[in-house]
Amino acid sequence: MSPDGYPFLKGHGTENDFVLLPDHDGAVHGDLPADRVRALCDRHAGIGGDGVLRVIRTAAVGEAGAGQDAEWFMDYRNADGSVSEMCGNGVRVFGRHLAEQGLVDPTGPVPVATRAGVKVLAFAGGTPDGEITVDMGIPKVLELTSVAVGEQEWDALHVDMGNPHAVAFLGDGASLDDVGPLLDAPAHDPAVYPAGVNVEFVVRRGPQHVAMRVHERGSGETRSCGTGACAVMVATALADRAERDTEYRVDLPGGTLRITWTADDRVLMTGPAVVVAEGQTTL
Structure with a gap:
């Protein structure tokens, strides 16, 4: 050098x-x-x-x-x-x-x-x-699993966007503050995620509109995660039974991304x- x-x-x-x-x-x-x-x-x-x-x-x-x-x-x-x-x-x-x-x-x-x-x-x-x-690219929707922070546990969906994600919805009336600090990785099944996992916690804001927090493996909680937002959009669209080519807004602490799951099975992220x-x- x-x-x-x-x-x-x-x-x-x-x-x-x-x-x-x-x-x-x-x-x-x-x-x-x-x-x-x-x-x-x-x-x-x-x-x-x-x-x-x-x-x-x-x-x-x-x-x-x-x-x-x-x-x-x-x-x-x-x-x-x-x-x-x-x-x-x-x-x-x-x-x-x-x-x-x-x-x-x-x-x-x-x-x-x-x-x-x-x-x-x-x-x-x-x-x-x-x-x-x-x-x-093409998302892979895999098994149902769970994640936990302290004594709290949530169901989660394993979505692979080229890297692994566990997407957990907090439910009606919940706040993203309910998950507490995300300095340490949320507990997860090592058999499902042997190389670790990015974990997204999600609340709904309106039609085709969600907000999330994320713990990224190797980095801790970050202000935003693009692959995580894509995984969240895929999980939300599946839960909504949304038609393909429907655009979703995903709010993160650091800003907003717009994401579409296309009719030819591609996920497009704009930001x-x-x-x-x-x-x-x-x-």
């Missing part, structure tokens, strides 16, 4: 925030050790973030990018340094950076490779500004993304 450090950027999507590391040919960060990720994400001694997005060409990332038809790969790490398959807010921030730097053409579809496969981004108005819609700072770090 240069004595002057290496470049970084900071961005967020609905206040789910990330450190971005440009490493286009994989020459700067090697395997991106977990202790460096933890140092970067430390909100007191580092830059601060819910995770790290390494911006690397798919050809340079090795086995994780094999067979994926996209120039760029989002190498995502949770704040604790663990590797994650996918991040819905992160991929919008990742795409915003690529477009602002002229590394992709925002007038057409922008494919981004991830450990959960290629996600295709569409930029509103065909410019680097404005909201971004991501084709999050903001912004890069707020850039600099050099020696962390």
Whole structure:
């Protein structure tokens, strides 16, 4: 590493925030050790973030990018340094950076490779500004399970959006405050989620309108989770027996996402993304 450090950027999507590391040919960060990720994400001694997005060409990332038809790969790490398959807010921030730097053409579809496969981004108005819609792929609706916080327990639906989610509805008249603090991972069945799970707690706000809180594995409670919002939308649409192509509004502590489960079984997520700072770090 240069004595002057290496470049970084900071961005967020609905206040789910990330450190971005440009490493286009994989020459700067090697395997991106977990202790460096933890140092970067430390909100007191580092830059601060819910995770790290390494911006690397798919050809340079090795086995994780094999067979994926996209120039760029989002190498995502949770704040604790663990590797994650996918991040819905992160991929919008990742795409915003690529477009602002002229590394992709925002007038057409922008494919981004991830450990959960290629996600295709569409930029509103065909410019680097404005909201971004991501084709999050085909959801997998799996078994019914349960999650618990302290002595409270809720039924939950296992939905896989390229990463695992447990979606729990709190019921009529309930408040999201009822689940208490989400600093520690809610208890879950390790047989169902051997690699851990992202847990979403949901209340209804109106027709096609819900609000949620989330505990993300490896990061704790975050202000927003894009894949989690998609899982919540799928679970809610199933409970409502909603027709496909019905748009849902999902409110999170950090903002709002609009999500549609299409007639051809794709989940489309639309929301903001912004890069707020850039600099050099020696962390």
